[in-house]
Amino acid sequence: MTIRSLLRRAGSRGSTRLAVQHWWLQRVTAVALIPLTLWLAVSIARLAGANHSVFILWVEKPWNAVLILMAIAIAFYHLKVGLDVVIEDYVHTPWIKVTFLIGTTFVAILIGGASAFAILRIAL
Amino acid sequence: MRRSDRPLSPHLLAHRFQWNMVLSMLHRVTGVTLGVGTLLLAWWLMAAAAGPESYAVVERFVYSIPGRSVLLGFTFSLFYHLCNGVRHLVWDAGWGFDPRIAAAWGWIVLVIAVVLTMVSWYLGYAFRDSP
Numbered sequence: 001m002t003i004r005s006l007l008r009r010a011g012s013r014g015s016t017r018l019a020v021q022h023w024w025l026q027r028v029t030a031v032a033l034i035p036l037t038l039w040l041a042v043s044i045a046r047l048a049g050a051n052h053s054v055f056i057l058w059v060e061k062p063w064n065a066v067l068i069l070m071a072i073a074i075a076f077y078h079l080k081v082g083l084d085v086v087i088e089d090y091v092h093t094p095w096i097k098v099t100f101l102i103g104t105t106f107v108a109i110l111i112g113g114a115s116a117f118a119i120l121r122i123a124l
Numbered sequence: 125m126r127r128s129d130r131p132l133s134p135h136l137l138a139h140r141f142q143w144n145m146v147l148s149m150l151h152r153v154t155g156v157t158l159g160v161g162t163l164l165l166a167w168w169l170m171a172a173a174a175g176p177e178s179y180a181v182v183e184r185f186v187y188s189i190p191g192r193s194v195l196l197g198f199t200f201s202l203f204y205h206l207c208n209g210v211r212h213l214v215w216d217a218g219w220g221f222d223p224r225i226a227a228a229w230g231w232i233v234l235v236i237a238v239v240l241t242m243v244s245w246y247l248g249y250a251f252r253d254s255p
Contacts, residue, residue, distance in 0.1 A: 027213065027216060030209050031213065033206075034206065037202065038206075042247070044248075045248040046247070047251075048248035048251055048252045049251070051176075052172065052176040055172055056172065059172070075162070079155075079162065082155050082159075083155075111163060112162075112166075115162075115165060115170075117170075118169035118170045118173035121173040122172060122173050
């Protein structure tokens with residue numbers, strides 16, 4: 001028996017607001033990705049069959065570069081947050097879970113970073 | 125709260141089978157698929173940055189039958205995750221919890237995703253100027 005409230009005990013675990021923030025960021029990135037995905041899908045469909053120089057010319061256009069960079073940043077963040085939930089749901093052994101959580105974060109940053117670098121290299 | 129009292133994660137095999145469940149799982153499956161697909165996306169962009177020779181390698185893969193199959197799967201995953209994601213956002217806003225409405229929208233979302241996949245591939249072939 002304890003006189004400490006449940007909230008106080010949960011608070012000491014340091015996770016109370018983190019989960020809400022995690023949930024909220026997943027939704028905010030999802031909303032941002034709706035128009036970005038539709039724009040990207042139409043753009044890529046229009047680029048079907050384009051050779052290297054046509055593709056480079058498309059990426060070099062400032063607004064295209066900006067929107068692709070935003071799509072990359074938000075999509076990889078959304079991916080990382082989404083994979084977190086999947087891993088937390090299905091992987092229960094603590095050290096394997098943490099390894100997966102850290103691993104997917106590193107891979108998402110590596111692949112997202114490479115994609116963003118490629119766009120900057122072409123556009124600048 | 126004891127460890128055993130904590131809420132349980134979604135179990136995949138403990139429930140009676142229903143189509144809603146498959147559509148819900150498909151959201152996660154397509155999400156993970158898209159995650160793996162970003163490797164292809166990064167390869168494509170890095171190759172474009174590296175130059176025409178590297179880009180030609182990606183082109184050869186994308187235009188091959190296995191390449192087109194992967195891209196078709198990626199396109200469907202993208203549109204299903206997008207449409208079903210909107211369905212989830214509507215639920216988050218507190219609407220559409222009536223079981224019949226929720227089930228109906230599951231099918232509508234699936235149909236919209238298939239239609240969007242077909243439309244985008246039609247556009248791809250229509251805009252294409254080289255094989």
